[in-house]
Amino acid sequence: MSPEGSQVFPAALQPGAVVGCWRVLGALGVGGYGAVYRVEPLDAPGRSFALKLSLHPDPARALREMALLLDRAWHPNVVRVHATGRWPDPVEGLPYFVMDWVEGLALHIWAETVNPTFRQVAMVGGSVAMTLGVLHARGVLHRDLKPEHLLIRTRGQVPVLIDFGAGDQAGAMTLTTTTLPPGTLHLRSPEAIRFQQRHWRQPELRYPYSAADDLYALGVCLYRAVTGHYPFPPGQEPELLSVAITERLPPSPRDINPQVPEPLSRAILGLLEKEPEQRPRTGEAAHSELMRGLLSGGAAAFEAHLFDEIPGKPNQIRRPAWPEQPYLTPAPRPRAAPVAAAPRRLPAWGWVGMALCLGLLLAGPGTWEVLLRGWTRHTTPRVPESVSAPVGHKLASAPDSPHSVPVAALPLASPSPATATSMVALPKEHALVTTKPSVPPSPKTGRTLKTAAIASCVAGMACASAPLVDRPTPPAEDCPLDAQEAMQKLKIEGLQWSAMFEPSTRADGFVTVREGRAAVYTQGSGGRVHWGSMLTGTLYVGSKRVYGRFTQLRQKKTGETFPVCIELWFLDDSTRGIPRSEGGDENTAVVPNMMSVRGVWRYDE
Numbered sequence: 001m002s003p004e005g006s007q008v009f010p011a012a013l014q015p016g017a018v019v020g021c022w023r024v025l026g027a028l029g030v031g032g033y034g035a036v037y038r039v040e041p042l043d044a045p046g047r048s049f050a051l052k053l054s055l056h057p058d059p060a061r062a063l064r065e066m067a068l069l070l071d072r073a074w075h076p077n078v079v080r081v082h083a084t085g086r087w088p089d090p091v092e093g094l095p096y097f098v099m100d101w102v103e104g105l106a107l108h109i110w111a112e113t114v115n116p117t118f119r120q121v122a123m124v125g126g127s128v129a130m131t132l133g134v135l136h137a138r139g140v141l142h143r144d145l146k147p148e149h150l151l152i153r154t155r156g157q158v159p160v161l162i163d164f165g166a167g168d169q170a171g172a173m174t175l176t177t178t179t180l181p182p183g184t185l186h187l188r189s190p191e192a193i194r195f196q197q198r199h200w201r202q203p204e205l206r207y208p209y210s211a212a213d214d215l216y217a218l219g220v221c222l223y224r225a226v227t228g229h230y231p232f233p234p235g236q237e238p239e240l241l242s243v244a245i246t247e248r249l250p251p252s253p254r255d256i257n258p259q260v261p262e263p264l265s266r267a268i269l270g271l272l273e274k275e276p277e278q279r280p281r282t283g284e285a286a287h288s289e290l291m292r293g294l295l296s297g298g299a300a301a302f303e304a305h306l307f308d309e310i311p312g313k314p315n316q317i318r319r320p321a322w323p324e325q326p327y328l329t330p331a332p333r334p335r336a337a338p339v340a341a342a343p344r345r346l347p348a349w350g351w352v353g354m355a356l357c358l359g360l361l362l363a364g365p366g367t368w369e370v371l372l373r374g375w376t377r378h379t380t381p382r383v384p385e386s387v388s389a390p391v392g393h394k395l396a397s398a399p400d401s402p403h404s405v406p407v408a409a410l411p412l413a414s415p416s417p418a419t420a421t422s423m424v425a426l427p428k429e430h431a432l433v434t435t436k437p438s439v440p441p442s443p444k445t446g447r448t449l450k451t452a453a454i455a456s457c458v459a460g461m462a463c464a465s466a467p468l469v470d471r472p473t474p475p476a477e478d479c480p481l482d483a484q485e486a487m488q489k490l491k492i493e494g495l496q497w498s499a500m501f502e503p504s505t506r507a508d509g510f511v512t513v514r515e516g517r518a519a520v521y522t523q524g525s526g527g528r529v530h531w532g533s534m535l536t537g538t539l540y541v542g543s544k545r546v547y548g549r550f551t552q553l554r555q556k557k558t559g560e561t562f563p564v565c566i567e568l569w570f571l572d573d574s575t576r577g578i579p580r581s582e583g584g585d586e587n588t589a590v591v592p593n594m595m596s597v598r599g600v601w602r603y604d605e
């Protein structure tokens, strides 16, 4: 309720509404976290600013964004904050901040309405790359770069980065409650998706987002600008999109729009490399790549406009067509650890391993403790017990202060020496982060590990190369109530029927599957499920079997979706999981294309 007692809808303020000492002129956009309005100061009407009002009762995200914008993200190409406050109650209300109103268009809209030259796009891209370079050197990551967050100012055609709500900085406590930070799938890097696929069983792990992710997202934005399409267009099933991002090479921008100058096309593809180490390492390096063509002999090609205009329709462009089969080239496979084959003859290192095994067997419990702690630390590192507050935050107490707090004396050219020192001294830590402190292994885990090691030693396996333990099976989990209800409706509780990984492959053939998100297609009509319906969920590649848990069913004929609990089932031994055939590695497995699935009330361990 407002102070006057009337109902307040923060996402739908009307022109004339007053927030603190700012009058609303109109809405600029409503996002997932905040509503942004064009406003003018009550005491200086006629000057426009943008006010972002948090829509979340929990102010953490808004406060972090303000803190970043006021301090380490300060840059001429980043939107500036001028005032902060809370509303409608000056102490307990929703946090808001007032920033420059950027009069301009989001990158993709600018590209298609202004139809700039490739030179202008290269300059814009280079400028964003340089800005990211500076921010990264200060330990600041944007983490949600997308065309909508790159506004091109009408005056001067200069890019301005907005929305640091998902931003991060070295030393800050993570607010993320999911493996990946908030973001948009078609802008996520292949390594981020691979991380999520690899660690789906460890929801406490946090992806170590890096500068390479921001640079990848910049590549996606520039691809969209010069071709009119995303390299991996949204709109398809998330599973398929994830596979395309991680496993397929996008067509080059020049294949889509032949006018794109070759060096610019190459520079954009360079940002989209699958492996982060193949991309430009820094924003400055990306800037050089984007500028290379402009500075070399072929600059004339950069004077062309991005798109052809439709004859007789001024200011309307013809967007290049997207090919029907865009992904003809699979990406080279990331180097995977080879599967250790059982040695025919025990080589020299095998004897060393054997001696080590014997040593371990004879060693006391202390040795096991040390080994197990090491193993645990490797997979779930400990969070520092106290995370110190980021240096130089001007907003430590500002959100509690009444109404708009003017921010005075922002650095105009470069940060203060104190801030500069802290920037150099604060490299971003790129380790796995977990929200749960690591726990010493339970006696049960210890026993399992010890038993597995003993087994492998006694069997004469080479401890040095064979994995110490069989990979654990997925943990037990109850089926959520809504899924149980849906399964009853579909009449598939306890039912077993057939499914295929790839409907286009022969039923008696084999396919290679990868751990992580996956889809299978039902064969036969179990219960009320249509033939060919899609089950999506997660595959887990164990040492001997592949387990699958499918949580959504999409009916073939109607497209309706239902929450479900269905798992891969092996009829021969009436056990969950299907046996692996020869081949694959620790993340991939070869299995028959046709298998059985079963509706379950509980996924048992």
Ligand SMILES: Nc1ncnc2c1ncn2[C@@H]1O[C@H](COP(=O)(O)OP(=O)(O)OP(=O)(O)O)[C@@H](O)[C@H]1O
Pocket (backbone or CB within 6 Å): 028, 029, 030, 031, 032, 033, 034, 035, 036, 050, 052, 079, 099, 100, 101, 102, 103, 144, 148, 149, 162, 163, 164, 165
């Ligand atoms: N300073 C600004 N000047 C002009 N327009 C702005 C400004 N800030 C935001 N906008 C507009 O408001 C929209 C929403 O802003 P923003 O992305 O910051 O909100 P959000 O709630 O964090 O959204 P998202 O869900 O995209 O993260 C932007 O896409 C942009 O169109």
